[in-house]
Structures are given as structure tokens and as C-alpha cells.
Amino acid sequence: MKFLKKMLSNQAVLYIIVGFLTTVLNIFLFHSFNKLLNESVTNQYNFLYANAAAWVIATLFAFICDKVIVFKSVNFFPVVFLKEMFSFYSLRALSFFVEEFGMYCFVMKFNFDKIFSKILISVVVVILNFLFSKFVIFNKKS
Numbered sequence: 001m002k003f004l005k006k007m008l009s010n011q012a013v014l015y016i017i018v019g020f021l022t023t024v025l026n027i028f029l030f031h032s033f034n035k036l037l038n039e040s041v042t043n044q045y046n047f048l049y050a051n052a053a054a055w056v057i058a059t060l061f062a063f064i065c066d067k068v069i070v071f072k073s074v075n076f077f078p079v080v081f082l083k084e085m086f087s088f089y090s091l092r093a094l095s096f097f098v099e100e101f102g103m104y105c106f107v108m109k110f111n112f113d114k115i116f117s118k119i120l121i122s123v124v125v126v127i128l129n130f131l132f133s134k135f136v137i138f139n140k141k142s
Helices: 002-009 011-040 046-070 078-109 114-137
Strands: none
Touching: 011 046, 011 114, 046 078, 046 114, 078 114
């Protein structure tokens, strides 16, 4: 029990757990939106639209979980909250463009499977997002 309590107090472990849940949510939403779009509209770029929609929802989930659970930033004063949210979404937008570009290249240029590409790119994105969150967004010194 002590081991489990200690592990769940470790920031990196919590980030991995939340990151895993966010990634699973993102992939599930991507698959669902992609399937829905392909059933209603035939467009070779549907997977990019599906990825964008999944990103919006998964990013909101990640912000709330990272703020409260991982980085224990419990300051909800509007100025602090909005600053953290703006930083979070701005830097996540940067990693989103890395993800969209990677998805486009893997799917359109290299003909990789969409889900395989999403999983592969997600690894890079999770690492980028942890570094952004740890050192920029929820940095206690800022």
C-alpha cells in the first residue's frame, strides 16, 4: 500500500497515467470521428479533421487532469487559471501541428495505417507535452 501511495505521488508516474488516458481518449475519439466523417462525406483529408476534433476534447481533459492531479496547481484565481490555460493551449497547439504534420506525412506520403500513425505520433507528442507542462505551463517559479 505504501508503494502504491508513493508511486501515485510521483509526478512523472501521474503524468504517464494521465497521458495514457488522454492518449487512449484521443485515439478513440479520432477513430470514432474518422469513421463518422467517412460515412457521411468522402474526403481524403477526413482523418485530419477527425484528428483536430479529437484533439480539442482530449486537450481539455488533459488540461484539467494535469492542472489538478499531476502538477497540483490548485490556484483557480481567474488571472492564474487563464494564464495556465492560455499557456497550455498555446503549447499544445504547437504539438498539435507536429501531430497533424506527422499524420499527414505518415498517411499521405508513406501510406501508413491511420491508427498506427496516430499511435506512433502520440509517443512524440506525449513527450513534448510533458516537457511543456513541467517546465513552462505549471512551473511553480513562473
